[in-house]
Amino acid sequence: MRFVFSPPAEAASGLLDLSWHEPLEEWEDERLVEIRQRGLSRHPVRFVAEAGVVYALKELDARLARREYRLLRSLRDLGLPAVEVVGVVVDRPGLDAILVTRFLDYSSSYRALFANARYGHPTDRLQDALVELLVRLHLAGFMWGDCSLSNVLFRMDAGAFAAYLVDAETAELHPALSEGQRGYDLDLARERIAGELFDLQAAGTLPPVDPIEVADDTVRRYHALWDELTREEILHPEDQRYRIADRLRRINSLGFDVDEVELVDAGPVAGEGTTPHTSGNGPGGARLRVRTRVAEPGHHRRILMARTGLGAQENQARRLLNDIAAYRGYLERVKGGPVPEVVASNTWLAEVYERVVRAIPADLRDRLDEVEIFHEILEHRWFLSERAGRDVGTTEAARDYFDSVLPTVPEDLTETGRPPS
Ligand SMILES: Nc1ncnc2c1ncn2[C@@H]1O[C@H](COP(=O)(O)OP(=O)(O)O)[C@@H](O)[C@H]1O
Ligand SMILES: [Mg+2]
DSSP, X not given: OEEXXXXXXXXXXXXXXXXXXXXXXXXXXXXXXXXXXXXXXXXXXXXXXXXTEEEEEEEEOHXXXXXXXXXXXXXXXHTOSBOOEEEEEEOOTTSOEEEEEEOOTXXXXXXXXXXXXXXOOOHHHHHHHHHHHHHHHHHTTEEOSOXXXXXXXXXXXXXXXXXXXXXXXXXXXXXXXXXXXHHHHHHHHHXXXXXXXXXXXXXXXXXXXXXXHHHHHHHHXXXXXXXXXXXXXXXXXXXXXXXXXXXXXXXXXXXXXXXXXXXXXXXXXXXXXXOTTTSSOOSOEEEEEEEEEOSSOOHHHHHHHHHHOOOOOHHHHHHHHHHHHHHHHHHHHHHTSOOOHHHHHHHHIXXXXXXXXXXXXXXXXXXXXXXXXXXXXXXXXHHHHHHHXXXXXXXXXXXXXXXXXXXXXXXXXXXXXXXXX
8 A cells, every 4th residue: 555645744644544445435434524515426535534624535546546646736736726635545455546635625516505595596606617717727728528517616705606626537738728628628518517407406406597508608608708818809009008908907807817918010900891001000000919827826816915915715805905995095084195005905904804803703713714704794894884874884894794694604505624623
């Protein structure tokens, strides 16, 4: 038997005395934990809590396990959203290998999301999150070969969802993907998504949507996003500067960062219904190519991290940056003069954000991640202020939110996988 762990391996060394010599499904160990509503799987998958951390163990053919181990490491190196791989156990006499990943904190399967009334109809947000993940993977040259709702985990992201890849055993990493390779992934995704939604329909947990229509629409959304990020445009000389700025802003607003902008001389530009000779635009038209960065967290996450050191999902980061900007305006009004960005960010962190987070009741801390709780408090403040006809302030909003909203967040939606205390 052989264990291969990637550093930091000390954390996982507590796993060494599990019953590796027995089939995973026959294990009996007090460290095993049940995860409700997890995604569908081909292989035996079980979860173990060790020293406060939960791990997912999957038993599968050694060749596939090694391959998945390698691919998940590549995804981590590329900075793409996927579960974190811990190690692989091979050469178990007479048995398949076991792949060990870390349980993704605060994650839910699509089944858990559909089962929870709190989030209304999650279909739309699930589609957007899945599409964004697939586009990111494709930009990085990663062909999934198994894109489905079951193979994705979702985390809350300021009311939207952020998707993480969970199953990579069929994937291939290339320098870039052809249209055929992307098309292959999309065909599979369409088929799998429709199938998974039909299953939910049969179980009575699907809102009134047509599975095939949702699957087709997911593919349409993929093409729209891919096109926005990668399409080449021909720019007229007179509006070049504006059009470039506009395109970059749109890409940033989708949560992506631009790595490189390339302008290639395209010669004279023809206006509509004119020939190049008569267009009057003269020379100077340019072809705009934009390369999107994949190896970095999203645009707003990066800015928030630089300003405050807070790690967040993309929409959460956007939300927090807006709150910091509003707070800066407030500080400037109080002071009667300009307040530097860095001062505003630091003051906001200490006086607003950390104060709220410290006040979260200990027994409710695991319901949602900290940034999501803060986001919900901002929403709640807006709601209470509307009702009261005055700004109730963050402290009062937080108090009311802890009393009346947070306790209603179902635990299974936000299954942290942490061992029961
Ligand atoms: N690291 C993890 N964190 C959270 N959930 C996980 C993790 N690994 C697996 N799961 C859950 O187990 C399910 C099955 O895992 P998966 O790797 O897709 O197995 P299979 O190859 O059999 O399809 C997933 O849909 C997901 O719900
Ligand atoms: Mg799977």
